[in-house]
Amino acid sequence: xxxxxxxxxxxxLKKYNRCEVIVGGTSMWPFINDGxxxxxxxxxxxPSPGKVVAFFSGEQLIIHRIIWSRKKANDKWEILVxxxxxxxxxxxxxxxxxxxxxxxxxRENRKIRLSFNDPYRFIVIPIGFLLQFLxxxxxxxxxxxxx
Numbered sequence: 001x002x003x004x005x006x007x008x009x010x011x012x013l014k015k016y017n018r019c020e021v022i023v024g025g026t027s028m029w030p031f032i033n034d035g036x037x038x039x040x041x042x043x044x045x046x047p048s049p050g051k052v053v054a055f056f057s058g059e060q061l062i063i064h065r066i067i068w069s070r071k072k073a074n075d076k077w078e079i080l081v082x083x084x085x086x087x088x089x090x091x092x093x094x095x096x097x098x099x100x101x102x103x104x105x106x107r108e109n110r111k112i113r114l115s116f117n118d119p120y121r122f123i124v125i126p127i128g129f130l131l132q133f134l135x136x137x138x139x140x141x142x143x144x145x146x147x
Contacts, residue, residue: 006059013099017042020106021054021061027083028052028063037106038063045101047077052102055081055093063102064091 012019018041026034031052040054047053047069054063064081067090071077077095105112 006056006061009061010099013040013042018100018103023063027085027089028065029085031065031084032063032102032105033107039103039106040100041103042100047079047095047098053081053098054100054102055097056099057091062091 009019009021018039020037020039023032023036023038024034032038038054045051047066049066049068051066052063053066054061056062064083066079066081068080069077079093079095079098080090081093082090103113
């Protein structure tokens, strides 16, 4: 039996409800840098804009920020995510793809909570909300408001 990193990570999350993963890549820069360690938690949460979540695309673990979400009739969510370092590459995911939310980042032996207290929030968060607004218009969600 072949054990993949994905399977191992999912088993750890199932058993302990939390795990730490070393990040590779810059799609979440400046909040999360290449080589940082992130803590992923399986605690239940509402997938709201601004929340940083982890999900798999094939065998690759992706960590991105929710920029738009809408609850569907069957208690599932329709979600749009993007990386802070590449805000114009937007992906649509289902709520059941999310394996957990990022609680904090470890960088140089210190924990950094992902919250609206981060100094980069004045740049990245408004971009995310602007994208959310533009996507809402394109999807027709805001038509009634702007007629």
